[in-house]
Amino acid sequence: MRARLRRALAVVVTVVRVARRKNIPFMAGSIAYNAFVSLLPLLLILFLVVAAVGDDPLALYVVRLTEEYLTPTAQLLVASALSDDAGQAGLSAISAVTLLWGTFKIFRGIDTAFGVLYGVAADSSIVDQLRDGAVVLFAVLFAILAAGVAGAAFAMFPEIPFIGVLNPLLLVAGLTLAFFPMYYVFPDADVTAREVVPGTVTAAVGWAALEAVFQAYAAVASTYEVYGTIGAVLLLLTWLYFGGLVLLLGAVVNVVLADRLDEDAAAVEDGDDLSIDDMFPNRSG
Incomplete structure (x- = not known):
């Protein structure tokens, strides 16, 4: 037990x-x-679609869906966007272009980070870029869907026994399935499915924890109006930052456990070239 604790x-x-x-x-x-x-134009496109459909129950559902995650000030902005008809066509076109550009930049950022961690140059092939971009888009959308479904299940079926335990477990399972393709496809190196599991689970647990903290903070803000629009934007940016940090830390976990450290990363102290094998001399292959 003591040896395992030291190793961890x-x-x-x-x-x-x-x-x-x-x-x-x-x-x-x-x-x-x-x-x-990317998130702002994505939400704007969603609101414009709802406004174009003109379905009041659908608009009401969108507003209610945001109550669990947005503060009262942000909820008013959502309701205003759904009811404002001015300039919708131009905004939708600008939003679509901005969304595509932002999504590509996200993919490039993650791809660059994986290349740095694995010590290989990012693949510049257009086909590979499109493939990786599709993987990122799927992972993000699936992760958001998993978080939404888990939260909705918790709210709709509170009488189910042990729902408080099942909800986070289901969320972690959904996020694990969403993130696995990203950790398996993105590295421009020969990785195995088993090799990327630890980082995938780490990222899933981290995102589930962030989602719980975000919901709790939003619940407090709904009771006490502690900030306005600027505060809501800062909160969202903070959540996105830690979400991105958790994703990249998952990749670091995979690199460390698979002993893929380059000479610079393997030196855990300045002047010490200490690799993972030096830490764990009894580590089996």
């Missing part, structure tokens, strides 16, 4: 140091910015 602690320390050496926090900030740029 050594892995955590190595992950943190590799993340710092590879500037993972900075990369997460870039991903968060591009995700924010």
Whole structure:
């Protein structure tokens, strides 16, 4: 037990140091910015579609769906967007272009980060870029869907026994399925499915924890109006930053556990070329 604890602690320390050496926090900030740029036009397109359909129950459903995640000020902005008809055509076109650009930048940021971590140059093939972009889009959409379904199930069926335990477990399972293709496809290196599982689970658990914290904070904000529109934007940016950071830390976990550290990352102390095998001399292949 003591040996396992020391090994787990050594892995955590190595992950943190590799993340710092590879500037993972900075990369997460870039991903968060591009995700924010993409999220706004995505929401705007959704609102414009709802407004164009002209279905009041659908619009009401969209507003109610945001209550669990948005503060009262942000909810008023959503309702206003659904009822405002001015300039919808122009906004939809601009939003579509911005969404595509932002999505591509997100994919490029993650692809660059994976290339840095695995010590290989990112593949510039158009076909591979489109494939990787589709994987990212699927992963993000599926992750959002999984979070929404888990939250809706918790709200609609509170009488189910142990729903408080099942809800986060289902969310983690859904996020794991969503993130697995990204960790398996993105590295421009020969990786196995088993090799990417630890980082995938790490990212899924991290996102589930972030989702729980975000919901709790939104619930408090719905009771006490503690900030306005600017505060809501800062909260969203913070969530996106930590979401991107968790995704990249999952990749770091995979790199560390698979012993794919390059010479720079393997040096856990300045001047010490200490690899994962040096930490765990009894580690079996």
